[in-house]
Amino acid sequence: MSEYEVVYFDVLVIGSGGAGLRAAIAAKEAGAKTAVVCKSLLGKAHTVMAEGGIAASLANVANQDSWQTHFKDTLFGGKYVNDWRSALIHAKESPEAVRELERWGAIFDRTKDGKILQREFGGHTFPRLCHVGDRTGLEMIRTLQDRIVALEIELFIECMITRLLVNDGVVVGAFGFRKSTGKTIVLMAKAVILATGGLGRIWRITSNSWDGTADGQALAYEAGAELKDMEFVQFHPTGMLWPPGVKGLLVTEAVRGEGGLLKNKLGERFMKKYDPQRLELSTRDLVARAINQEIKEGRGTEHGGVFLDISHKSAAYIKNKLPSMYQQFMEFADVDITKQPMEVGPTCHYAMGGVKVHPETQESTMRGLFAAGEVAAGLHGGNRLGGNSLSDLLVFGKRAGGAAAEYAAAIKNFAYFEEVKLNRYQRELIAPFENTGNENPALLYADLQELMETHVGIIRHGDKLKEAAETLKTLSNRYPRTRVAGDPRYNFGWHWCLSLKFMLTVAEIITRAAGARKESRSSHTREDFPDLDPEWGKKSIIVRRNKEALEIGTEPLPAMPEDIRKLLEDDLK
Numbered sequence: 001m002s003e004y005e006v007v008y009f010d011v012l013v014i015g016s017g018g019a020g021l022r023a024a025i026a027a028k029e030a031g032a033k034t035a036v037v038c039k040s041l042l043g044k045a046h047t048v049m050a051e052g053g054i055a056a057s058l059a060n061v062a063n064q065d066s067w068q069t070h071f072k073d074t075l076f077g078g079k080y081v082n083d084w085r086s087a088l089i090h091a092k093e094s095p096e097a098v099r100e101l102e103r104w105g106a107i108f109d110r111t112k113d114g115k116i117l118q119r120e121f122g123g124h125t126f127p128r129l130c131h132v133g134d135r136t137g138l139e140m141i142r143t144l145q146d147r148i149v150a151l152e153i154e155l156f157i158e159c160m161i162t163r164l165l166v167n168d169g170v171v172v173g174a175f176g177f178r179k180s181t182g183k184t185i186v187l188m189a190k191a192v193i194l195a196t197g198g199l200g201r202i203w204r205i206t207s208n209s210w211d212g213t214a215d216g217q218a219l220a221y222e223a224g225a226e227l228k229d230m231e232f233v234q235f236h237p238t239g240m241l242w243p244p245g246v247k248g249l250l251v252t253e254a255v256r257g258e259g260g261l262l263k264n265k266l267g268e269r270f271m272k273k274y275d276p277q278r279l280e281l282s283t284r285d286l287v288a289r290a291i292n293q294e295i296k297e298g299r300g301t302e303h304g305g306v307f308l309d310i311s312h313k314s315a316a317y318i319k320n321k322l323p324s325m326y327q328q329f330m331e332f333a334d335v336d337i338t339k340q341p342m343e344v345g346p347t348c349h350y351a352m353g354g355v356k357v358h359p360e361t362q363e364s365t366m367r368g369l370f371a372a373g374e375v376a377a378g379l380h381g382g383n384r385l386g387g388n389s390l391s392d393l394l395v396f397g398k399r400a401g402g403a404a405a406e407y408a409a410a411i412k413n414f415a416y417f418e419e420v421k422l423n424r425y426q427r428e429l430i431a432p433f434e435n436t437g438n439e440n441p442a443l444l445y446a447d448l449q450e451l452m453e454t455h456v457g458i459i460r461h462g463d464k465l466k467e468a469a470e471t472l473k474t475l476s477n478r479y480p481r482t483r484v485a486g487d488p489r490y491n492f493g494w495h496w497c498l499s500l501k502f503m504l505t506v507a508e509i510i511t512r513a514a515g516a517r518k519e520s521r522s523s524h525t526r527e528d529f530p531d532l533d534p535e536w537g538k539k540s541i542i543v544r545r546n547k548e549a550l551e552i553g554t555e556p557l558p559a560m561p562e563d564i565r566k567l568l569e570d571d572l573k
């Protein structure tokens, strides 16, 4: 490997969002030589955009709250196709994860008697979201970063990984390049943790940051790991609609948590029809479908959405509780939310599916590969509850880091990786500069987004999914002809072209999985199969690569022991 810059670590974490940082801390604290690699700047991971809060049953505001209720809410929200083992661990360990963050310096909003304040959120029975105004992700990242620096964890910033290195079915490192120079880097590791986040950028209207390009899901799939539940993609009910430049930008659920009301153009509070009990605080899948229905039946607003109104609260309250939202609407839309309603509509937000992992260790189906955070699957089932992602990152990031360090400690020597394979990855990396075709990657990307928006969106149909799968093949065939100009230093077009490959791969996986699930369940709505099918409630869809072919199968959900079943009995009746 003489031609390449090669570095060696016990544990390599790919991604510096909440999951990656928490995993790296745990690995380092367990004694592993640890590094974090991320494709954007440190502090710019998507987690920083999280607004509403971290779900944990601290019971500071409602003393009836408990891990049992949090567990039940999570399963109810996911329509019972969650891995109950992950949901149990998550519900039990979230409170301590929040306290730990506080001990490390996070400053949460407080109750009158000085405890961490918790707010209401959709699908949560009690006020449960620990928050810092509507800037919770920022506080989380700041706190974790301080700890990363204190622990002197090595960082490779603005380094994009394009391949996982696999020897005989075992992951032994990662291959990528430095954006500043375009030079290749080989990161050999005894254990690799994927913490690369989501995939929302596959759709045109999305709340996701530019990093959400499905890299981790594609890297894992290409390496040979199994993916699970990929058909479950969450469309958040409230994204900005106007002006067009910010279409999709999130309007946090905290607005509804703080009392915001949803109304159609006739001024009707339409959630009374769809979920009279939970109203605006129903689960996201249900609210998104309700909004979709209102628009379809002609009661939508001028720009094709509905109104979200919190102007009945005092201006001081709104500015204190929702400072980012106030600023966002003022600056981008010239709307003063203390006086006027917001215009909102569904936006692609979150991937419930991802790398299949063991709930205790977060190890994938491949030795040496672990995954945590949005890139991993299991906890959220068919629909994630707001706030359950940030707690997911802390709880399972920590577990992944600990388990990866333990795994690495049992391995004596670093693997040798054949140079000939590295050379192949190198050629693949620079191919967009050398391709002879004249396909514009930006136009190919626009076609992909349009297809996903129209054919694999919030409401799906078997015929459209079939059509989309065919079109995706055509789009993928165009990819080898894509061409970028310029040199490899800070070449955004090149980076985006590489991400486009990941998105094409994962778009096909999602589309095929959505075609396979012939029922409607939480975030996955099929016009041709409008009902919940109890048989589909017993299994997950698993996708893997078999040589060059995409293989789809199912696997039963893990059996639930009697005491856990008892806990859910009332809900399951």
Ligand SMILES: Cc1cc2nc3c(=O)[nH]c(=O)nc-3n(C[C@H](O)[C@H](O)[C@H](O)COP(=O)(O)OP(=O)(O)OC[C@H]3O[C@@H](n4cnc5c(N)ncnc54)[C@H](O)[C@@H]3O)c2cc1C
Residues within 6 Å of the ligand: 014, 015, 016, 017, 018, 019, 020, 037, 038, 039, 040, 044, 045, 046, 047, 048, 049, 050, 051, 052, 053, 054, 055, 136, 137, 159, 160, 161, 162, 195, 196, 197, 198, 207, 208, 209, 211, 215, 216, 250, 349, 350, 372, 373, 374, 375, 386, 387, 388, 389, 390, 391, 393
């Ligand atoms: C606007 C918004 C608000 C939200 N608010 C909340 C909330 O209040 N509560 C809640 O629970 N959830 C919320 N969510 C969801 C939550 O923020 C995300 O699910 C979560 O932050 C994902 O964290 P992560 O650590 O998995 O990945 P991310 O934070 O997305 O980090 C991914 C990291 O991987 C790196 N990366 C990706 N690909 C590569 C590659 N090829 N090579 C190298 N590095 C790579 C990126 O650079 C980045 O560092 C919100 C989401 C959005 C969009």
